[in-house]
Amino acid sequence: MPDDPTIYICYSGYSEAGMAPVGASNLFILVNAPYLSDSWLWDEQMDRYGELVLEKLAEPGITGLKQSDVLIRYTPQHIERDTLAHQGSIYGISSNSVKQTFMRPGNKSKDVKGLWYVGGTTHPGGGTPIVTLSGQLVGAHLALELER
Structure with a gap:
C-alpha cells in the first residue's frame, strides 16, 4: 500500500441536505x-x-475522525467478491506506458461473434465515468448492429 495514498473526499450533505x-x-x-x-x-x-488515512486527513486539518465513525469499509476484496473484477482492481489493467494507455483491448471480441467487453480494462479505460462511457459505446454499437 502506498505511504501517501490518493484520497478523495466528498461532503454530499453540502448540496443534498438529506444525505x-x-x-x-x-x-x-x-x-x-x-x-x-x-x-x-x-x-x-x-x-x-485506516490509521494512516486518518493521519493523512489530519495534515490539512480534517481532524476529529475515528475509525469507529466509519460505517462502511469497501476493500478490493469486496470489489472482487461483488463485481468479479480481477483481483479487486477498480481500474482494470494498469496504464503505466503509452501502449497500455492507448492500446487497450477493443470492446468487440475478435474470437466470439456477438461478444462485447466493457469496463476498466477495455477501451477507453478505467475510472467510473470512463467505464460508463465504455458501456455507452458498446450500447451504441449494438444499436447500430440491430438496425442493420
Whole structure:
C-alpha cells in the first residue's frame, strides 16, 4: 500500500441536505488502493492502514475522525467478491506506458461473434465515468448492429 495514498473526499450533505442527519454532516472518503496481492492482507492490515488515512486527513486539518465513525469499509476484496473484477482492481489493467494507455483491448471480441467487453480494462479505460462511457459505446454499437 502506498505511504501517501490518493484520497478523495466528498461532503454530499453540502448540496443534498438529506444525505446527513439534521444538524450533522457526512463525508465520503475514497482511498485508492492497489489490486489484491499476497503482499497485503486486508483482514490483518486494514485497521493499521485506516490509521494512516486518518493521519493523512489530519495534515490539512480534517481532524476529529475515528475509525469507529466509519460505517462502511469497501476493500478490493469486496470489489472482487461483488463485481468479479480481477483481483479487486477498480481500474482494470494498469496504464503505466503509452501502449497500455492507448492500446487497450477493443470492446468487440475478435474470437466470439456477438461478444462485447466493457469496463476498466477495455477501451477507453478505467475510472467510473470512463467505464460508463465504455458501456455507452458498446450500447451504441449494438444499436447500430440491430438496425442493420
